Amino acid sequence: MGRYLLRRLLQLIPVFIGTTFLIYWLVWSVPGDPFAGKCGERPCPDSYVNLMTEKFKLDQSIWVQYGNYMQNLFRGDFGQTFGGREIGDIIATSYPNTLKLALVALAIEALIGLTAGVLTGLRRNGFLDNLVLVSSLFLIALPIFVIGFVMQWVLGVQWGIIKPTVSSEMRISELIVPGFVLGSASMAYIARVARTSIAENRRADYVRTAIAKGLPMRRVVGVHLLRNSLIPVVTLLGTDLGALMGGAIVTEGIFQVNGIGRQVFRAITTKESATVVSIVVVLVLVYLVMNLLVDLLYAALDPRIRYE
Structure with missing residues (x-):
C-alpha cells in the first residue's frame, strides 16, 4: 500500500505543473487591457501603466512570469491584485x-x-x-x-x-x-x-x-x-x-x-x-x-x- 501511495503522489507532480501552466497561459492570453477602468472614466496615464507593468512583470515572457508565480506560490504568496489587496486574504x-x-x-x-x-x-x-x-x-x-x-x-x-x-x-x-x-x-x-x-x-x-x-x-x-x-x-x-x-x-x-x-x-x-x-x-x-x-x-x- 505504501508503494502504491508513493507512485500516485509522484504522478501528481507533472499533472499539477502542466495544469497550472495551462491555466496561467490561458488566463494571461485573454485579450484586453488589464488597466482599463482602473483610473475611472479617463484612461490611465502612461506612468501608472509603466509602474504596474514593471511591478507585476507583465513585460516579461510567459515562462518567466509563470516561474516567478510558482516560486512565490511555493512560499505561500499568491500575489496581489492591481488594487494592492493580497490575493491570499481573498482566498482565506x-x-x-x-x-x-x-x-x-x-x-x-x-x-x-x-x-x-x-x-x-x-x-x-x-x-x-x-x-x-x-x-x-x-x-x-x-x-x-x-x-x-x-x-x-x-x-x-x-x-x-x-x-x-x-x-x-x-x-x-x-x-x-x-x-x-x-x-x-x-x-x-x-x-x-x-x-x-x-x-x-x-x-x-x-x-x-x-x-x-x-x-x-x-x-x-x-x-x-x-x-x-x-x-x-x-x-x-x-x-x-x-x-x-x-x-x-x-x-x-x-x-x-x-x-x-x-x-x-x-x-x-x-x-x-x-x-x-x-x-x-x-x-x-x-x-x-x-x-x-x-x-x-x-x-x-x-x-x-x-x-x-
Whole structure:
C-alpha cells in the first residue's frame, strides 16, 4: 500500500505543473487591457501603466512570469491584485464559505442519491424505481439557476420557510437548500449510477452464494453487494467536490454567498488575472487531492487494484 501511495503522489507532480501552466497561459492570453477602468472614466496615464507593468512583470515572457508565480506560490504568496489587496486574504475569506457549501451539497447528494440508488437497484421496475428515474431526469434536464430561483421564490418568498439569502454566519441550516440546488444534478447521476451498479452486482455469483449460505439480507447488501458497487459512486463523489466548488458561481449568486465563485466572477469582469489564476490553482489542488483519496478508496474497496 505504501508503494502504491508513493507512485500516485509522484504522478501528481507533472499533472499539477502542466495544469497550472495551462491555466496561467490561458488566463494571461485573454485579450484586453488589464488597466482599463482602473483610473475611472479617463484612461490611465502612461506612468501608472509603466509602474504596474514593471511591478507585476507583465513585460516579461510567459515562462518567466509563470516561474516567478510558482516560486512565490511555493512560499505561500499568491500575489496581489492591481488594487494592492493580497490575493491570499481573498482566498482565506471566501474559500471556507464555498468549501462549506460544497461539503453540504456533497453530503446531500451522497445521502439522497445513494439511498435512492440502492433502494431502486434492489427493487427495479416498481413505483419507487419509476419515481426516482423520472425525478432524476427532471433534475438533470433543469438548469441549476432555474432550480435555485424556483426554490428561493417558493420556499423563501412565498412560504417563508427559509431565508431567501444566506447570512454571513453561514449556518448549516441556511445551506441546506443552496446545497441541494448545487448538488441536484450530481445527486441525480449518483442515484442512476448506484441503481445500475446495484442491479448488475445483485445477479453476481458471490451474491447468490452469500444468500444460499443463509446470510441475512442486510449483511449481504451492506457488506458484500454495497462494497463492490461503490467504486463508480466513489468516483463521482470524489471528483465532484472540486466541480461543486468551481461551479458554485450561479448558486452563490442566487443565495448571496460570499464564496470563491463570486470572487472569480468579479475578477473576470475586472480583468484581475492573478486572482483568477490563484483561485483556479486552489481548485486544481482540491481536484488532485480528491483524486488521490479516490484512488486510495479504490485500493481499500478492491485490494486487487493496488497490485496492478
